[in-house]
Amino acid sequence: MTRIPPSPPARGPAPDPPLTGEDAARSRDRARVHHARWHGRRWQLLWLLAGPGILVMMGENDGPSMIAYASDGAQYGLGFFVPLIPVLFALAYVCQEMCMRVGAVTHRGYGGLVLQRYGRAWGWFGAGDLILTNLVTLVAEFVSIRVGLAYFHLGAGVAVALGLALVVFTLSGGRYWRWERIVLGLALFNGLFLLAAILVRPHPGAVVSSLDFLPFPGGSVDTLLLLLASTVGATVTPWMIFFQQSASADKGMTAGDVRHGRYDTAAGAVLAAVFGIGALIAGAALLTHGGSGIEGFAGAGFPEALKHVAGSAAGAVFALGLIEAGAVAILTICASTAYAAGECAGVSRSFNSSPRNAAVFYAANLGVALLAAVVILIPGAPLLSIALNANVLATVLLPVSLVFMVMLANDTALMGQWVNKRSTNVIGITVIVFVGVSGAAYGIVSFLQVVHLINS
């Protein structure tokens, strides 16, 4: 394999390449990073370099995921899931750290690199997987906002208007930094799920005693496989891979920022695990009530059920949490679609570009949100089934994206000294096998039951 020659720094002997507005905007952001680093301002540096890692993890704590965690709690209680969620986010950290590292070292997004390095077929396959899962997931996010708003007696039209208004508002600044900070501010409200957990007043002993992975959830094989596949799909998905690598590059991160990128990703994973457990604990309050209200996408199902068991404050907080989770996920998932579209089309793909210079990027960002919004306005559309199957489909399609991620992170020509360590590869391959087996097992078993080749 040919070693790709390193590029000299911008102020080196070679003449500077032609400048764009995107370069100038990114340079201004980098100037602040360099200034903080030069003056040894650690906290400012952390603040400046935080972003893609927290956003990707908070974006993955989306509406369907939080409903999935709460449903797990309502159906099975705390045991098994309280320790499982941190384990899954630890696995997610390993995958996302690779994305951040590849983006920071190569300054390129995932879709573009796969397309150029391994061929157009693989690039377009990946983009196709992404668009399919993103569309399905975005529908589920709008449904999540609708469920939250239904608690406050607001309808689907308001959910669509709110989601689309947020996308347009965040796109309007023409700066990555502005987009990132707005979404980070919104993402903080994912902590509402922790507040909901506190409001249901769980017994501390029950939480502590659930840390031994017991009792293992009972039920039929396909139910357990669906549970596993959807819980895995609630932790790592294809859009996360596209998003974090592209956002790290768009933010202007460099190999010198990898350490801070790791802090950012780890902080996101810890917060997401804590808030996910919050949703689980809130849902577990319904366990003693026969799991009532777990049909969480019917009307204001879950928040209403919680209100009857734990009071109106818990219900309202959970409903607000669902609105936040859906909103943040819409913004990050639309961004991942836009990055992939721009990279595969080989055109400008940056929040630092103007809509005129990055028409494909902005059109894909808004277009995919519009398409999903239209679906939830269709009378009689199977929204409940779409929402429940979104995570499963993401799990099934994930292994291919992960394989290319590991290949990129091991590509010496691209990564130089920043290639994966052996231990990272072992964990990465374990994640691929785990995800592949759990997704495929559900797909095959449920299909065989549907065609009556095995009994349910």
Add this chain to the structure above:
Amino acid sequence: MTADAGQGSGRGEPDPQEHADEPVGHLQRGQFVAETSRPVPRAALSTRAIAGLWALRVFVVLVSLMVIYTFIDQLR
């Protein structure tokens, strides 16, 4: 494109305030749009790797079709 790792950052460089008025003084060469628009060379994959990737792709498509079929069946 790559391996400009660590260049232009940290205490080894001039005080950034020196270049505060220069719009691109803080970018590494690989970060310029002109550089990232340049395609990277195609990787040479072994026949076994290509076969493995296609096998995984076919498997994933088959399982996806099963999931979609099950999803449609559940709607009835």
